[in-house]
Amino acid sequence: xxxxxxxTPSGALPAPIVTTPRCYLRPYDPRDAPAASSLANDAEVVxxxxxxxxxxxxxxxxxxxxxxxxxxxxxxxxAVFATPNGDCxxxxxxxMGLTPGRDVQSRTWELGYWIGQxxxxxxxxxxxxxxxxxxxxQTFPELHRLEAEVYHMNAGSIRVLEKAGFTKDxxxxxxxxxxxxVMDVHVYGLLRDELGGLx
Ligand SMILES: CC(C)(COP(=O)(O)OP(=O)(O)OC[C@H]1O[C@@H](n2cnc3c(N)ncnc32)[C@H](O)[C@@H]1OP(=O)(O)O)[C@@H](O)C(=O)NCCC(=O)NCCS
Numbered sequence: 001x002x003x004x005x006x007x008t009p010s011g012a013l014p015a016p017i018v019t020t021p022r023c024y025l026r027p028y029d030p031r032d033a034p035a036a037s038s039l040a041n042d043a044e045v046v047x048x049x050x051x052x053x054x055x056x057x058x059x060x061x062x063x064x065x066x067x068x069x070x071x072x073x074x075x076x077x078x079a080v081f082a083t084p085n086g087d088c089x090x091x092x093x094x095x096m097g098l099t100p101g102r103d104v105q106s107r108t109w110e111l112g113y114w115i116g117q118x119x120x121x122x123x124x125x126x127x128x129x130x131x132x133x134x135x136x137x138q139t140f141p142e143l144h145r146l147e148a149e150v151y152h153m154n155a156g157s158i159r160v161l162e163k164a165g166f167t168k169d170x171x172x173x174x175x176x177x178x179x180x181x182v183m184d185v186h187v188y189g190l191l192r193d194e195l196g197g198l199x
Contacts, residue, residue, distance in 0.1 A: 025131070027069070028095075029066070032066060033059055037062035049112075080092075082119050093116055094128075133195065147188065148187075150185070151178075151184070152186060164190070172184065
């Protein structure tokens with residue numbers, strides 16, 4: 001057992017911050033680490049993410065990330081749990097988080113997310129993004145704009161953002177390079193004022 005694993009607590013799990021018919025989000029708990037590393041250790045997931053998302057994704061990577069999320073003030077990264085058939089315990093399905101911008105863009109926060117492959121196509125990301133965006137604007141009064149950057153070939157994520165009410169603000173041509181492949185980055189935004197029009 002590593003030093004990180006030794007810190008695993010017992011007792012109640014953190015309470016959900018948002019609940020939808022298909023999933024809920026709550027702060028991470030060290031007990032999520034095995035499920036998180038198992039789902040995150042997937043080339044099909046990582047190819048759409050930044051290089052700082054480790055690959056392979058080990059149990060220690062998972063423990064280190066979860067520890068960092070719990071030390072953050074405020075906590076801005078959350079675990080997504082699938083709740084098929086209204087199962088209130090749920091099953092770890094992925095992650096979603098916010099990164100505040102800096103300087104004059106401090107009121108623009110980046111939204112990031114991933115869902116494990118076995119949960120794809122169940123509407124989980126769409127519901128989670130919609131509910132999490134609402135929670136973010138309600139929780140952080142200073143937040144003015146949520147932003148997401150998507151690689152041009154990530155049709156699933158583009159669809160998620162569009163269904164969640166984000167607007168495509170532009171394309172940063174050739175802005176990203178992963179494994180030697182240059183990609184366009186599509187920039188999506190959702191402003192606080194636009195939240196009212198969403199269901
Ligand atoms: C992108 C991702 C979050 C989608 O999660 P999901 O829970 O499967 O998404 P949903 O089930 O809510 O699907 C939303 C829509 O996208 C569509 N979609 C999903 N995957 C798709 C794909 N590969 N190609 C085309 N459309 C796709 C769905 O059909 C659905 O549209 P519809 O309701 O009109 O049928 C998930 O595939 C993922 O985590 N991928 C790897 C990491 C990643 O890309 N993160 C986002 C980085 S910007």
